[in-house]
Amino acid sequence: MGKSLSYDIAAILILTLLLISTVVRKLTNGMSNRMFLAFISLNWLAALFDIWAVSLDNAQSTSHFALYLAHTGYLVIHNLTVPVYALFVISLSDTWHKIRKNFIIQFILWAPLITVSAALLTNPFTKKMFLVEGGYQRGEWFFLIYAAISIYIVFVIVYTIYYRELMTLSKFCAAMSYIPIGGAAMLVQMQSPSTLVEMFAAAVSLLVISFGAQRPEEIVDSDTQLMKYSAYASDMKRNYYNKKNVDVVMLNLGNFSEINAMMGYDFAMQVLSDVVDRVHQANMVSGSKADLYYLDRGRFRMVFNEKDRKLAEETAEALVASLMEKRDYNDLDVTLQPIVVLARCPEEIKDFKMLMTFGMDFHQKVKFEPRVMHVNEVFHKGLFEIQGNIDEIIEEALEFKRFQVYYQPIYSVEKRKFVSAEALLRLFDPTYGFISPEILVTAAERSGAIHRIGDYVLEEVCRFIAEGEFHSLGLEYIEVNLSVTQCMRVNLADKILGIMAKHRVSAEYINLEITETAASHTQEIMAENLQKLHRAGISFSLDDYGTGYSNIKRVIQLPLKIIKLDKTFVDEQDNPKMRVVLKNTVAMLKDMNMEIVVEGIETQEMLDFFAELQCDFIQGYFFSKPVPKPEFVSFIKSYE
Numbered sequence: 001m002g003k004s005l006s007y008d009i010a011a012i013l014i015l016t017l018l019l020i021s022t023v024v025r026k027l028t029n030g031m032s033n034r035m036f037l038a039f040i041s042l043n044w045l046a047a048l049f050d051i052w053a054v055s056l057d058n059a060q061s062t063s064h065f066a067l068y069l070a071h072t073g074y075l076v077i078h079n080l081t082v083p084v085y086a087l088f089v090i091s092l093s094d095t096w097h098k099i100r101k102n103f104i105i106q107f108i109l110w111a112p113l114i115t116v117s118a119a120l121l122t123n124p125f126t127k128k129m130f131l132v133e134g135g136y137q138r139g140e141w142f143f144l145i146y147a148a149i150s151i152y153i154v155f156v157i158v159y160t161i162y163y164r165e166l167m168t169l170s171k172f173c174a175a176m177s178y179i180p181i182g183g184a185a186m187l188v189q190m191q192s193p194s195t196l197v198e199m200f201a202a203a204v205s206l207l208v209i210s211f212g213a214q215r216p217e218e219i220v221d222s223d224t225q226l227m228k229y230s231a232y233a234s235d236m237k238r239n240y241y242n243k244k245n246v247d248v249v250m251l252n253l254g255n256f257s258e259i260n261a262m263m264g265y266d267f268a269m270q271v272l273s274d275v276v277d278r279v280h281q282a283n284m285v286s287g288s289k290a291d292l293y294y295l296d297r298g299r300f301r302m303v304f305n306e307k308d309r310k311l312a313e314e315t316a317e318a319l320v321a322s323l324m325e326k327r328d329y330n331d332l333d334v335t336l337q338p339i340v341v342l343a344r345c346p347e348e349i350k351d352f353k354m355l356m357t358f359g360m361d362f363h364q365k366v367k368f369e370p371r372v373m374h375v376n377e378v379f380h381k382g383l384f385e386i387q388g389n390i391d392e393i394i395e396e397a398l399e400f401k402r403f404q405v406y407y408q409p410i411y412s413v414e415k416r417k418f419v420s421a422e423a424l425l426r427l428f429d430p431t432y433g434f435i436s437p438e439i440l441v442t443a444a445e446r447s448g449a450i451h452r453i454g455d456y457v458l459e460e461v462c463r464f465i466a467e468g469e470f471h472s473l474g475l476e477y478i479e480v481n482l483s484v485t486q487c488m489r490v491n492l493a494d495k496i497l498g499i500m501a502k503h504r505v506s507a508e509y510i511n512l513e514i515t516e517t518a519a520s521h522t523q524e525i526m527a528e529n530l531q532k533l534h535r536a537g538i539s540f541s542l543d544d545y546g547t548g549y550s551n552i553k554r555v556i557q558l559p560l561k562i563i564k565l566d567k568t569f570v571d572e573q574d575n576p577k578m579r580v581v582l583k584n585t586v587a588m589l590k591d592m593n594m595e596i597v598v599e600g601i602e603t604q605e606m607l608d609f610f611a612e613l614q615c616d617f618i619q620g621y622f623f624s625k626p627v628p629k630p631e632f633v634s635f636i637k638s639y640e
Contacts, residue, residue, distance in 0.1 A: 003054050003057065003058060003193075003194045003196055004052055004194065004195070004196065005054055005055070005196070007111070007195075007196050007197050007199065007200035008047050008050050008051045008196055008199050008200070008358060009056070009350075010040035010047065010200055010203070011043070011047045011199040011200045011202065011203040012044065012047050012051070014200075014203040014204070014206075014207060015040055015044040015047060015203050015206065018040050018203070018206055018207065018210060019037075019040050019041065019044065020095050021041065021210070022036070022037055022210070023037075025220075031090050031091045031094070031096065032088065032091035032094075032320055034091075035084065035087050035091045035208075035442050036088055036209070037087040037537060037556045038084055038088075039081065039084050039085060039088050039206065040206055042081045042084055043081055043199065043203065043206065044203045045077050045201075046074055046077040046078040046081060046199060046202075047199040047203070049073040049074035049077060050074045050078075050196065050199055051068060052070045052071075052073075052074075052076050053067070053070035053071045053136075053519065054196065054558075056070055057135070057136050063530060064132055064133065064360075065133035066160070067136070067406060068123070068124045068132055071130060071132065071136065072120055072121070072123060072124070073143050075120050075129070075130075075145065076120050076121070077200075077258075078448055079113065079116050079117060079120065079145060079148065080113070080117075080149070081154055082149050082153075082203065083109060083110075083112070083113045083153045085152070085156070085178055086109060086152050086155060086156050086423050087402065087506065088160065088175070089156050089175050090159065091159055091498055092158075092166075092171055092175060093159075093163040093166040093167060093238070093242075094166065094235065094238050094242060094244070094340070095163060095166070095242055096276050096305075097242070097244050097245075098242065103205050105247075108155055109150065109155075110150035112151050112152065113148065113309070113556055115144065115148065116145055116148045118142050119141055120276075122562070123139070124140075127139060128140060128141040129141050129142055129145075132492050145639060146186075149186075153179055153183075153336055156176075157176075157179070160176060160483075161307075162369055163306055165241070166238050166241065166242070172209070172421060174209045174330055175209060176620070177205050177208045177209065178205040178206075178208075178209065180204075181201050181202075181204060181205040181208070182198070182201055182202060184201065185197045185198045185201030185202075186198060187198070202423065205237065213446075214635060217636070219231035221294045222275075223269060223272060223294070224272065224276045224294040225276075225291045226279075226293055226294040226300070226639075227291065227292065227293045227294075227505045228293065228294060228295070228296075229293070229296060231293060232293040232301055232303075233356065233488050234296060235291065235303065236248075236303070236345075236352055236355060236356075237352045239303075239345065240345070240346060240351060240352045240355075242464045242528075243346070244305075244306065245306045245309070245344075245345070245346070245347070246269065246303050246305060246306065246345050247308075247309045247320070247342065247344055247345070248301060248302070248303050248304075248306060248314055248342075248343045248345055248355070249290070249302040249303075249315060249316045249340060249341075249342055250300075250301055250340065250341045250342075250343060250359055250362070250500075251279070251299070251301070251302075251305070251319065251323075251338055252297030252298060252299040252338075252339050252359075252362060252363035253275065253299070253336055253337060253338060253363075254337035254338075254339050254363045254364075255336065255337040256268070256271075256272075256297060256298025256336075257297060257298070259271055259334065262614070263332075263638050267329060267330065268327050270330070271329060271334060271336075272298070272333075274327055275298075275300070275323065275336070276294070277302055278322040278323055279292060279302070279319065279321065279322070280292070280494040281322060282315050282316075282318040282319040282322055283315060285300065285315075285318055286314050286315040286318055287311065288302075288304060288308050288311040288312075288315050289308060290302040290304045290311075290315065291303045291305075291310075292304055295359075299359070302315065302316075302319075303404055309344075311343060313342055313372065316340050316342050316372040316628050317372050319338070319340060320338055320340050320370060320371060320372055323336050323338040324336075324338070324370050327370055329419065337363075337368045338370070338372070339362070339363040339366060339368060339370050339379060340371075340373065340374055341362060341373045341374070341377075342372055342373070342374055342375065343355070343358075343375040344375070344563070348375045348376065352390065353388035353389070354385060354387075354388040356388075357387040358375075359390050359571070362378055365425075366378045366597070381563055385432065386435060386436075386439060387439060388436065389432075389437075390439060390440070390443040391443060391447050391449075393427075393429050393432065393435065394440070394443060394444055394447065394449045394453075394570070395449070396429075397427055397429065397476040398449065398452055398453070398456075402427060402428065402429065402430075402617050403426070403427055403453065403456055403457075404425075404426045404427070404481050404628060405423050405425065405426070405457055405460040405461065405464075405627035405629065406423075406424045406425075406426045406627055406628055406629075406632075407421040407422070407423055407424070407478075407626060407627065407628075407629060407632040408414075408421060408422045408424060408481070408619060408624060408625065408626040408627075409619075409624050409632065409635065409636060410422060410597060410617050410618070410619045411617060411618040411619070411623055412616065413610075413611045413614075413615065413616060413617065413618060414616065417474065417476060417639065418474075418475070418623075418636055418639060419474070419476045419477075420475055420476055420477050420478060420479060420511070420616075420617075421475065421478055421479070421632065422478075422479040422480065422481075422619065422626075423438070423457060423460070423461045423478055423481070423514070424481070425437060425441075425453065425457055425481075427440055437496050441483060444483075445483055445485040447486065448485075450483050450485050450486055451489055453464065454482070454483070455495065455499065457481075457502075458480055458481060458496060458499050459499055459503075460505035461478050461480055461510070462499055462500055462502070462510075463503060464478070464503045464629060465478060465503070465505045466503045466504060467511045469582060470634060471538070471543075473633065473636045473637065474636075475636070476508075476509075477508065477509050477539070478509065478510065478511070479511045479512075479513045479541055480511070480512055480513065481512075481513045481514075481515075481543070482512050482513065482563075483515075484515070487514060487526040487530070488525050488526050488529075488531060489525075489529070490525055491621075492529045493528075493532035493533050493536075494530045496510075496512075497533070497536055506537075507537030507538045507539075508537065509537075509539055510539075511537070511538070511539045511540065511541055511561070511562065512533065512538055512540050512541070513540070513541040513543050513564070514530075514540060514541070514542060514543065514558075515542075515543045530558065530559060531559065534607070535557035537561070539561040540558065540559055540560050540561060540562070541560070541561065541562035541563070541564055542555065542558065542560050542562070542564065543564045543566075544564070544566045545563050545564060545565055545566055546565055546566040546568055546569055546585070555589075555592070556592075560594065561594070561595060562594065562595045562596070562597055562616075562617075563583075563589050563594045563595070563596055563597070564596075564597040564598075564599055564619075565597070565598050565599065566599065566600075567594060567599050567600030568619075569581075569585075569598070569600070570598065570600040570601060570602075570606060571600070573606065573609055582613060583613065584589055586613045586614065586615060590614065595616040595617065596615045596616050596617070597615070597616065597618075597619055598610045598615045598617070598619065598620075599618040599619050599620060600619075600620050600621075601618050601619065601620030601621075601622045601623075602620055602621050605624060606620075607622060608621065
């Protein structure tokens, strides 16, 4: 009775479908995808040769040439699949650059393959690996195949465990599944040579790897078919971890958001598709094999491995030239604003967090020029180090009490004295020095630390008000800022009232200042918070009035006592049209019984102008910049 071909035929069917699926799902770019494709292809060929060899055996063929060719072809290709599997595992950890520099690992990878291949190719003459005369029989050197497989399996296990941190759990488990499945099949076939299950087991394990380690929905953007943000982040984090040198061409379309907003989604997708084609073309024309990514909102990345770094600038220049060519979209001429920056990592951008922070919005910080910019032209190392480490800076500041509350005095035009002050947060880090409040607040809102910071500021203000010195200064209240995130905190009102009660500070001494941005959020929680605080007697100021979010309906609806005119009113006061706007704005707010604070006053002329407009309060560097509490107290006393 001959050997059954059922398992081999099933393996061919599975592997054929897997090949088609891999190509259809566009899993052909990137080293790990290419190695996986080679892995499938070799197993497909091995199964084909196995079917041919077994068919000849079953037919009791007398053609020794055909028998040797079929069995040798099967064993040589099958012998290749295991080292290719090892290379695939290496590609998942993206440590090729380390392999090239390590002679021992290269020896482990190539010596068993070369030894077994040489033994198989010379077998027709030596007859040491197998015989076909009188039927297929294994030779005395056949153990070399199992020895080579064992070496590769041990290598894969050790290597995978060593670089475990560079793989997700699903990739790790999927990649390792090949070993127990293949090992079990090998044992079955050794015990029962007529049961040809090895190729079927290989096909099944490849299916497991395909679903566990090669899932395109995790790494491929559906709109562009390029790898997406999560894949870029994962790959770049791994590059930094491996100390791998790469060049990154960063393309941010400066006007993509405007195109999307004005022309709509379908039109923006048409533009996006054209840009993708140009990115592919630039990559192809330069002869590079850069990995291509689409992050979102018109942001693309091309990552060049160490051996292709010399092509990065040439490709970037070709890309800029291509994107500057006008194209018609639905009979409309659209001029793109491709802002392209070339970065050498890690030489110019030293860590992953700094890279991601810089790449997010560099197009908003530079003037558009149709050329390739180098990272040192737009990358301010100190600033991005702060942005990259801001979460740790904030946590340390909270832990070691590094935050400070500064006060900027507010002058009453009618009373001709200082009647209040705005409390402002400041942070001086021992490593980075002064941290910009804009960076600080944005990061704190994102991380949630803004609530603890807000509590700290209010505590400090309440301590100051509770002191006898505050009342001796003749101050009426202190303004405390609330961010957007704080306003949407579920227990905000209770927290604020609790802190005030703890320090026995009555509501008349606290004025809560919300920004126009916060006011533009019509969240139910925010409205409940503001109303509860208003009922408790706390007054509110609206900051930044006139910055573009201004809406009279909000001014009417919110429980506001004070409106703070934005500094833009001050900066353009000499403009005749602005003077008309100012005159009518002040008159309207006064008719609504609102008090008006003008921010950013720096000269006597400015002070006189807004005093004549009957604005109530003046705040600015003309009197004082924000200063620590002791200096503030001394300043107020000096004006008594």
